[in-house]
Amino acid sequence: xxxxxxxVIEALxxxxxxPIPPGDIVAAIKALDGSDSDITDADxxxxxxxxxxxxxxxxxxFTILKIAHGFVHATKPDHAKYVGYLSTEKTxxxxxxxxxxxxxxxxxxxxxxxxxxxxxxxxxxxxxLNTLLEKNLVTISGRAETVGRPLLYVTTEEFLKYFGLxxxxxxxxxxxxxxxxxxxxxxxxxxxxxxxxxxEKAEEEESQSELETDNELExxxxxxxxxx
Amino acid sequence: MYKIxxxxxxxxxxxxxxFLKRDELxxxxxxxxxxxxEFMTYLHLLEQLDLEVAGDFILMAATLxxxxxxMLLPKDIDEKGExxxxxxxxVKALLEYKRYKEMSxxxxxxxxxxxxxxxxxxxxxxxxxxxxxxxxxxKNITIYDLIKAFKKALMDRPAEPIHHIKKWNVSIDEQMNYxxxxxxxxxxxxxxxxxxxxxDRVRIVVTFIAMLEMVKSxxxxxxxxxxxxxxxxxxxxxx
Numbered sequence: 001x002x003x004x005x006x007x008v009i010e011a012l013x014x015x016x017x018x019p020i021p022p023g024d025i026v027a028a029i030k031a032l033d034g035s036d037s038d039i040t041d042a043d044x045x046x047x048x049x050x051x052x053x054x055x056x057x058x059x060x061x062f063t064i065l066k067i068a069h070g071f072v073h074a075t076k077p078d079h080a081k082y083v084g085y086l087s088t089e090k091t092x093x094x095x096x097x098x099x100x101x102x103x104x105x106x107x108x109x110x111x112x113x114x115x116x117x118x119x120x121x122x123x124x125x126x127x128x129l130n131t132l133l134e135k136n137l138v139t140i141s142g143r144a145e146t147v148g149r150p151l152l153y154v155t156t157e158e159f160l161k162y163f164g165l166x167x168x169x170x171x172x173x174x175x176x177x178x179x180x181x182x183x184x185x186x187x188x189x190x191x192x193x194x195x196x197x198x199x200e201k202a203e204e205e206e207s208q209s210e211l212e213t214d215n216e217l218e219x220x221x222x223x224x225x226x227x228x
Numbered sequence: 229m230y231k232i233x234x235x236x237x238x239x240x241x242x243x244x245x246x247f248l249k250r251d252e253l254x255x256x257x258x259x260x261x262x263x264x265x266e267f268m269t270y271l272h273l274l275e276q277l278d279l280e281v282a283g284d285f286i287l288m289a290a291t292l293x294x295x296x297x298x299m300l301l302p303k304d305i306d307e308k309g310e311x312x313x314x315x316x317x318x319v320k321a322l323l324e325y326k327r328y329k330e331m332s333x334x335x336x337x338x339x340x341x342x343x344x345x346x347x348x349x350x351x352x353x354x355x356x357x358x359x360x361x362x363x364x365x366x367k368n369i370t371i372y373d374l375i376k377a378f379k380k381a382l383m384d385r386p387a388e389p390i391h392h393i394k395k396w397n398v399s400i401d402e403q404m405n406y407x408x409x410x411x412x413x414x415x416x417x418x419x420x421x422x423x424x425x426x427x428d429r430v431r432i433v434v435t436f437i438a439m440l441e442m443v444k445s446x447x448x449x450x451x452x453x454x455x456x457x458x459x460x461x462x463x464x465x466x467x
Contacts, residue, residue: 014348072347074345074348075345075346077341077344079346080343080345084346094339097238101329103335104328104331104335105328108331119321120324120325121238121325121328123238123284124282124283163339164338165338171331174327174331
C-alpha cells in the first residue's frame, strides 16, 4: 500500500461524523484511484494503529477509536472534564440501572421480544424499553413468527458506540451460572470498586493514568474482608 | 426494623437476590418459608409508606406462597423418576436474572470509561440554540408574502365557540302531576298510547322518569300488556 494513503485514511476518518467502516475507506480509495489499488481492510486497520502510535508519541489530545464496526476520532479521557464542561447536559446523563439491565438482556439475547425480556427481569419494561428506543440504543428489527407476532428488539450501532464496542461479539462473555455462584464476594467488591473507586478517584486524580488508579485500588478487597 | 433503600430494587427478583445475599443463603436450597416472610414484610412496608405496590411484586408474593404450599405436598416426579423441586423454576429465574444484572454492572463500567471520550461534533446540539441568520431568511420577500402571512394569521385565529342552549319547558314534577291526572279518570293507561300524545323526545324521556319515580313511591303500578313491547300503568290509590 502506498504510504500516501496514510494521510488519506486519516482525512477520511477525521471528516466522518460517525464511525467509518474500513470497507467505506477502501471503496472510496478504489473508486478514485482504480480498483487495482492493492489496499485492503487490514491495511486500513494497520494504518489506524500507526496513526494512534504517532498521536501518542506527539502527545496529541485525540486518538482514533475502533468502535461500532469502524473508526472515529475522539478526544482522550484525560481531557474529559474540560470538554464535558461545554457539551450539553443530555450527553452527560448516565443510563439508569433499569436501562442497563434491559440493555444487557437485549444485547445478549437479541433478537428478543418484550415478554421474553420481562420474564427475565420480572418487571414490566414498557417505560425502560421506550427510553432506550428514544435514545436509539435499541431498535425494532421485525416481528417474531410466534403467536401474535410480537415485535423483536435488537441493539443498534449507537449502542456499540456508547459502550465502546467494535461489534456485538466484543461484549464480555456472560459467566456461566456455576461460576457466578463460586465467587460471589469477588463480584460485589468489584462492583463497589467500580462505582466508588472509578467514579470518585478518577475524577479527583484526573492526571493519573488508568493504570495507576487500578493498582492503587488493588489492596481494597483485602481490607473489606478483614472488616467482615 | 431495618432500613431499606427502596430505589435499590429493580423488581421482585432483585429484591429476592438481596435477601439471599444479605443472609448468605444458598440459592440452590432457598428456605422458602423464611424468604416469603421477608418478602411479605417488605410488601407491607411499601404499603405503610403508601407506595403503590407494583403488580410484579404481588405476583412474586403469590408465586412464593404457591411454592411454599407445593413444598408441603408430595413432590411431582419427572420422566426420569426423580423428584421435581418446586423451587426449580424460581432458582432458574433468579440465576438468569443475576447473570444479566452482573453484565449490567460490567456495562456500567464500560459506560464510565467511554464517557471520557468525546467525539467530533459534540457541540452541535448547542449550536441549534443560536439565533438563525435573519439576513438569509428575509431574502426574496415581497409585499404579497406579508399579505399572505397576515391573512393566514387572521384565518387561523380559533373561532369563538357558540353554544345554542334550548330550554325544555317540561319537568319531572309536571309530568308526575300529568300522569296522576290521567289516572284519575281511567283505571289504567297503555304506555304506548300515552307516548303517542308526545312529540318531543325529551318530553318522553322525562315522562318515563316521572313514571319510574311514581312506581318507586308506590303511587302507581305497572302491569304487563297482552301485546308485547307495551305495559299498562295503573294508579294504586284508585285501586
